[in-house]
């Protein structure tokens with residue numbers, strides 16, 4: 395069969411069910427990725443991360459005489475040409491959870507149907523696959539604790555699949571399609587590549603055994619080993635949640651299991667929660683009133699609100715702790731979970747700006763931006779999501795607890 399494999403947030407060779415099926419079923423194949431408007435909205439940090447991961451995948455494919463083709467247009471625009479000119483019979487891809495991504499998938503599916511092309515999609519971005527949830531999405535518990543407890547009482551986590559042992563022969567592009575190939579440079583540093591993420595996991599689990607103290611250190615602001623730093627890989631799919639789980643179980647069996655090792659799984663279930671939450675509630679996660687949205691209320695914000703928001707973005711508020719976190723974000727694309735919670739609370743409750751402005755700013759800045767996790771966390775903190783209590787932080791108290799010697803503030807005060 396002549397097939398195409400559309401790379402989405404699954405930029406890896408290991409534990410990739412979609413890639414494995416594509417390889418097993420195809421005699422000739424095209425492996426491609428498309429630039430779309432979502433990509434252009436991302437920060438330079440995340441764009442670079444995507445390129446690093448694609449570059450690393452491309453390197454690995456060379457050994458199999460395959461490569462990653464980067465198209466400069468969204469798939470919707472080029473799919474009919476791709477199918478017609480390359481005589482594609484089947485399309486493989488990993489499905490997403492968020493509203494606009496789902497709409498795009500629907501349109502892609504319509505095109506393939508019109509063209510009589512088969513399609514096979516895979517649900518593999520979460521730790522627990524949707525089909526293994528002990529409830530349907532309609533009955534998904536609204537509150538995280540109930541969600542987690544139900545899952546843990548009937549936990550099914552599939553084993554990682556081995557990498558493909560053979561690849562289909564590469565399909566050559568027509569001249570027409572060749573003109574749509576993007577010459578995007580692949581990033582030089584490899585921080586977000588599959589190789590780097592596997593090394594990072596090895597370092598965090600085995601070399602330093604930092605995972606044994608994760609629960610105590612995860613709120614730290616300064617040390618790279620305070621938390622796993624797997625997020626950029628999990629979101630691009632250069633590392634799978636199932637791979638992390640399998641490695642963690644190996645570590646627990648060989649070295650030690652404790653509350654901290656369990657807590658990594660606990661956090662991965664938060665990740666699953668926001669993914670399924672997004673799948674269930676669709677575009678409500680982007681609305682200011684969230685789950686309570688009626689479309690009735692009109693908001694008016696003044697120039698003063700906008701000025702306060704800009705000060706927050708630029709790290710020029712009255713709080714040195716908030717400014718330090720925003721400076722780190724602006725300079726590196728990274729902010730700790732503790733920092734994210736504090737700056738969100740400050741924007742919503744101290745500056746009284748809409749949470750959606752903050753979420754949109756994070757979207758443009760974070761190196762590990764993920765649509766479901768970012769908008770889900772902001773919505774949750776705003777009190778318009780699954781939990782009616784909004785999370786209000788006393789910023790100065792938090793600074794005293796998590797940065798008692800002000801080392802973090804000294805580092806990130808510009």
Ligand SMILES: Cc1cc2nc3c(=O)[nH]c(=O)nc-3n(C[C@H](O)[C@H](O)[C@H](O)COP(=O)(O)OP(=O)(O)OC[C@H]3O[C@@H](n4cnc5c(N)ncnc54)[C@H](O)[C@@H]3O)c2cc1C
Nearest residue numbers: 621622623624625661664665731734762763764767768771
């Ligand atoms: C306002 C706000 C916005 C956020 N935006 C994003 C985002 O765009 N992308 C993103 O990956 N995370 C986001 N998070 C969640 C969390 O801050 C990051 O996942 C975490 O800081 C990444 O660091 P780590 O990999 O070292 O996490 P660790 O503490 O080591 O956790 C391990 C993994 O568990 C998952 N996880 C941890 N905390 C959360 C959480 N609160 N919600 C969902 N999953 C979680 C992540 O996949 C993470 O990589 C956001 C949190 C807040 C409060």
